[in-house]
Amino acid sequence: MKSARLLQTALSQSAHPVTVAEFSRALLQRWTPQCHGHDTFGLAISGGVDSMALAALCSQLQDLSHSHHQSATKGQPLERGSLRHLTFQAFIVDHGLRSGSDTEAEAVSNILKGRGIKTQILKMEWPGQELPASLPNFESLARKYRFRLLGRACRDLGIRSLLLAHHEDDQVETVVMRLAGGQGPNGLAGMQCSAGIPECYGIHGVYESGGYGNTPGTNVDYSKRLDHAAIGWARPGSLFEKQLPIEAGGIQIYKPFLKFSKARLIATCVAEKMEWFEDPTNIKPTTTQRNAIRHMFANHSIPAALTKPAILALSTRLKDKAAHQSDILKPWLAKCRIIHFETRTGTVKLGFADLRQLSGSENLSGSVEAAWVAAELLRHAIRLVTPFEQVSSNSLHNAVRQVFPEVGHIGEQSFEMTAFTTSGVYFQPVRTPHPNGLSLDVINQRTEWMLSRQPYQSRYLPKLQFETSSNPHHWSRWHLYDGRYWIRVQSAGSAQFFVQPLMKDHLAGFRASLLKSDKLRLLRILRSEAPGNVRWTLPAIMREEKGKATLVALPSLELSIPQSGVRWEMRYKKISHSGLLGSDTYQE
Incomplete structure (x- = not known):
């Protein structure tokens, strides 16, 4: 350890x-200060030189912001004067893998407290009896548990921004690992400076949620961005007075050190007299893939194409290319038209841009580029209603041929568009009648599409069981159901409640138990807003007593039987990253 130091x-x-x-x-460059009040950052601290350099700089920044000395430090002015009212909360993760790790975590905590930074030690719990380090997927498990600990800790303290100490050398190692894994251009671009926190899918208040109603500026009325529909409010003619609220928020991670080398971070700790701790497992080449790559760079002659400057240049080129592609895509997204979006049924009707215009574009040439734009337009649309966490444009080749025949069938006079399923979404062509008896898609040579969650397979039906409580005023925790709806319930009595898709066997009994006015409303809603198989994708709250399950509520439709014994609160998943809604101009 001394030799390494x-x-x-x-x-x-x-x-x-x-x-x-x-x-x-x-x-x-990536983070925007709040307009009012103060900002609190979380700091992910391991005790190593990288994170201790981060703590040293944050301590200085905190002191400067609190004293309003925004003019200079060591002869250099602070940027823009925007970083005022800043505080930092350090989270020290004790993985519990080494003898004395708890003592080391306490020592790190004391150092940071001495620098004026609040600290909290997070103890990682490893399930099972097997030694964690002996697990074949140890590295990925440690990463998942670490981010979940950090995410929940930030959420519990109302922190929305978490700083990580990844640096330039880490970026090189990451790109080399991805190169060895056969990843494409997106992966080889390396780590991004900012992103949503990873490994936390489905954790409310951490993953793309928790901001609705809590944070100023996060409750967006999208109605101003759409011609005929509003996501905050129902479209004209809808049977819903108001749509479901859209979730907002989530923890964002930032990596401000990606342009700084590890040597500069060491120099920072030395200059600031900041102590750090060495983890001996970080230098064992057989422990992790990253350690092996680090050992290779330190002890072997590297081909020119794999040197640090070459890898960083590759990452920069690919990032620049991605930014250029994003600029190309934006006007095509703007040409897509959302006709209406029903969050209560999870359906969207839209018309896609006509990509025949690409033939005259100065920015794109050839069918490959046109196919890429088509796939990206589809990916943005799919994300509005899919139950999946991720949608890859590489999996959309068949969908491109269906929706954009001008790309996949150039030169053909006609192409019959049919319904199909991709990425968890059912695409159905919609032919709108024209007053003269023709169809608008024939006149305009464009077809509108209705997108909905694909029908469930009978072998797999999602089921979400709620925890019970003897307190009738207790709300369950928030759950992400089917990747689309956030829901929590409040119930009284001993009955168990769970959510599953609406099923034909339960609908007749539910309808018979409704009040007369609700029966008529249900009939109209199913006919107008949830026709065909769409209705069988609606979430249904079931009450289970003595082994018998009864449908008591359709929460997204705001319908329930009398004396159902349950209350609920429901929100639609966060959709602010969809360029189809113009949200690229919106920052939380």
């Missing part, structure tokens, strides 16, 4: 420490 210190002697001005500029 001496080597790192020697490497840092020729490197310059990172200044607070540089650090604040790097942070402000």
Whole structure:
């Protein structure tokens, strides 16, 4: 351990420490301060030199922001004067894998407290009896448990931004690992400076949720962005007075060190007299893939194409290409037209842009580029209603041929469009009648599409069981049902409640138990807003007593039988990343 420390210190002697001005500029490139009040950042601290350099700079920044000295530090002005009223909360994750790790975590905590940074130690719990380090997927499990600990800790303290200390050398290792894994251009672009927190899918208040009604500026009325529909409010003629609220929020991670080398972070700790701790497992090449790559760079001659400058140049080129493609895509997204979006039934009707115009585009040439644009338009639309966490445009080749015949069938006079399913979404062509008896799609040579959740397979029906409580005023925790709806319930009595898809066998009894006015409303809703198989994708709250399950509520439709014994609150999944809604101009 001492030899490693001496080597790192020697490497840092020729490197310059990172200044607070540089650090604040790097942070402000991605993060936008709140307009009012103060901002609190979470810090992911391991005790190593990287995260302790992060803590040292954040401590300085916190002192400067609290004293309103925004003019200079060591002769360099702070960026823009926007970083005021900042506080930092450090989270020290004790993986519990090494003897003395708890003592080390306490030592790190004391150091940070001495620098004016609040700290909290998070103890990782490993399920099972097997030694964690011996598990074949140890590295991925540790990553998942670590981010979930950090995410929940941030949520519980109302923190929405988490800083990580990944640096330039980490970026190189990441790209090499992805290169070895055969990843494509997106993966080889490397880590992004900011993103939603990973490994936390389905955790409310952490994964793309928790901001609705809690954070100013996150409750967006999308009605101003659509011609005929509103996501906050029902479309004209809808049987719903108001649509489901749209979730907002979620924890964002930021990596302000990606442009700084590890040597500069070591120099920062040395200059600031910040102590750090070495984890001996980080230098064992057989422990993890990253350690093996690190060992390779440190102890072997590397081909020119795999040197650090070459890998960083590759990452930069691919990031620039992705940014250029994003600029190309935006006007085509703007040409797509959402006709209406029903969050209560999870359906969207829209017309896609006519990609025949690509033949005259100066920015794109050839069918490959046109097919890429088509796939991206589909991916953005699919994300509005899919139950899946991720949608890859690489899986949409068949869908492109169906929706954009001008791309897949260039030169053909006609192409019969039929319904199909992809990425968990059912695409159905809609032919709108024309007053003169023709159809609008024939006149305009474009077909509108209705998108809904694909019908469930009988072998797999999602079932969400709610926890019970003897307190009738107790609300269950929030759950993500079917990847589309956030829901929580409040119930009284001993009955068990769960959510599953609406089934034909339960509908008749439910309808018979409704009040007369609700019976008529249900009939109209199913006929107008949830026709065909769409109705069998609606969430249904079931009450289970003595082994018998009874349908008591359709929560997204705001319908329930009298004395159902349950209350609920429901929100639609966050959709703010969909460029179809113009949300690229919206920042939380």
